[in-house]
Amino acid sequence: MTDRNDDLFAAARAVTPGGVNSPVRAYGSVGGIPRFLASAAGARVTDAAGVEYVDLVASWGPALLGHAHPEVVAAVQEAAARGLSFGAPTEGEVELAALIVDRVRFGDARPVERVRLVSTGTEATMTAIRLARGATGRDLLVKFSGHYHGHSDGLLAEAGSGVATLALPGSAGVPAPVAAQTLVIGYNDPDALAAVFAEHGDRIAAVIVEASAANMGVVAPLPGFNRLIAETAHAHGALMILDEVLTGFRVHPAGFWGLQAQSGEEYLPDIVTFGKVVGGGMPLAALGGRAEVMELLAPLGPVYQAGTLSGNPLSVAAGLATLRLATPDVYEKIDAASERLSRALDAALSDAGVTHAVAKAGNLFNASFRASAPRDYAEAQAQESFRYAPFFHSMREQGVALPPSVFEAWFLTAAHGDEELELIERALPAAAAAAARAQA
Numbered sequence: 010m011t012d013r014n015d016d017l018f019a020a021a022r023a024v025t026p027g028g029v030n031s032p033v034r035a036y037g038s039v040g041g042i043p044r045f046l047a048s049a050a051g052a053r054v055t056d057a058a059g060v061e062y063v064d065l066v067a068s069w070g071p072a073l074l075g076h077a078h079p080e081v082v083a084a085v086q087e088a089a090a091r092g093l094s095f096g097a098p099t100e101g102e103v104e105l106a107a108l109i110v111d112r113v114r115f116g117d118a119r120p121v122e123r124v125r126l127v128s129t130g131t132e133a134t135m136t137a138i139r140l141a142r143g144a145t146g147r148d149l150l151v152k153f154s155g156h157y158h159g160h161s162d163g164l165l166a167e168a169g170s171g172v173a174t175l176a177l178p179g180s181a182g183v184p185a186p187v188a189a190q191t192l193v194i195g196y197n198d199p200d201a202l203a204a205v206f207a208e209h210g211d212r213i214a215a216v217i218v219e220a221s222a223a224n225m226g227v228v229a230p231l232p233g234f235n236r237l238i239a240e241t242a243h244a245h246g247a248l249m250i251l252d253e254v255l256t257g258f259r260v261h262p263a264g265f266w267g268l269q270a271q272s273g274e275e276y277l278p279d280i281v282t283f284g285k286v287v288g289g290g291m292p293l294a295a296l297g298g299r300a301e302v303m304e305l306l307a308p309l310g311p312v313y314q315a316g317t318l319s320g321n322p323l324s325v326a327a328g329l330a331t332l333r334l335a336t337p338d339v340y341e342k343i344d345a346a347s348e349r350l351s352r353a354l355d356a357a358l359s360d361a362g363v364t365h366a367v368a369k370a371g372n373l374f375n376a377s378f379r380a381s382a383p384r385d386y387a388e389a390q391a392q393e394s395f396r397y398a399p400f401f402h403s404m405r406e407q408g409v410a411l412p413p414s415v416f417e418a419w420f421l422t423a424a425h426g427d428e429e430l431e432l433i434e435r436a437l438p439a440a441a442a443a444a445a446r447a448q449a
């Protein structure tokens with residue numbers, strides 16, 4: 010029997026490559042027909058056939074407060090009534106930049122003194138890299154395998170979830186000379202970091218790193234690893250770009266950096282990138298950093314970057330409303346829900362006899378089908394990932410929407426209450442049993 014989702018997917022494939030506008034949405038690794046979403050409110054989403062799910066995707070991160078939070082929606086509606094886009098500076102942009110500067114601090118440490126607003130995380134990291142190259146006069150970039158920083162040319166090598174889900178090594182269409190500017194090393198590997206700097210140190214502009222890896226499943230940095238990156242880069246005159254597109258304002262008011270600083274690991278990245286939560290569900294991202302680095306951007310400096318829709322008033326309104334509502338109790342609630350759900354997931358898989366490990370980084374978590382939590386991309390890939398599809402579909406049939414890839418974090422929102430958590434907990438045992446029965 011087909012439903013509206015099947016019809017829409019068929020229609021979509023006739024006009025859009027693969028029927029989707031971002032590859033992981035296509036259900037490639039879990040199989041089946043993607044659910045076309047018609048609406049969302051709080052912790053729940055409703056598909057085109059009218060079926061409701063408790064949502065653990067949260068738009069891949071942005072919906073920190075839950076979907077369609079009334080105050081965020083009202084802020085966007087008010088902004089829309091004043092005009093959709095001006096191509097001129099607005100007061101809201103100043104407020105949002107000031108709020109970001111103010112939030113990302115720990116004691117006297119303040120990595121973000123200036124902020125530039127852009128529209129997507131891809132743009133933020135792309136600009137951060139150009140800025141680092143402009144600041145250092147060097148070309149080479151170090152990234153970690155399995156880390157995703159968006160889809161710009163130099164950043165697709167061994168880039169985690171999207172390409173991993175599709176079993177692609179990288180992307181076609183990236184010129185070899187561009188790819189050659191990116192040196193990919195293993196994550197959480199101090200020796201690899203030392204070796205790449207020993208060999209190329211005077212030509213490296215920057216190291217870019219996810220503040221905590223979460224695009225190959227959740228893989229937290231080993232204690233001291235982020236600090237080591239900062240120290241090593243700085244010792245060689247290179248910059249550290251901390252990518253907080255996914256973690257920023259989601260795991261802590263000051264991002265994963267803030268969470269680490271609070272627990273005693275203090276380091277100073279030179280450029281920090283934000284996305285997702287900072288736009289509250291609208292297209293908005295940002296990069297920030299030390300004034301002397303950021304002021305190399307045009308119009309003050311020689312590093313060019315621009316955008317017709319940069320700092321769009323609707324996006325700024327959504328971002329401002331979201332960050333203002335993201336008070337400490339929001340994080341406490343999400344942290345508690347994450348603790349509860351990650352334990353329930355662990356218990357359900359254990360009870361079903363499924364080899365697994367639940368990994369956490371702040372309130373982000375997911376399970377991998379291997380005996381220990383992966384520490385790098387090679388380990389993340391060495392798991393019985395065939396168990397995820399039946400697990401995913403069982404949860405879906407029971408009314409829970411999980412990310413359609415084993416290489417993604419599960420995202421909670423402040424709108425997930427007891428009722429939603431209980432529904433998820435009740436669904437887990439059958440899903441774990443389905444995973445246990447799966448055949449490679």
Ligand SMILES: Cc1ncc(COP(=O)(O)O)c(C=O)c1O
Binds near residue numbers: 069252253
């Ligand atoms: C860590 C990280 N950086 C960058 C990006 C790219 O952001 P966008 O999809 O907004 O281009 C993502 C997206 O998932 C991300 O997780």
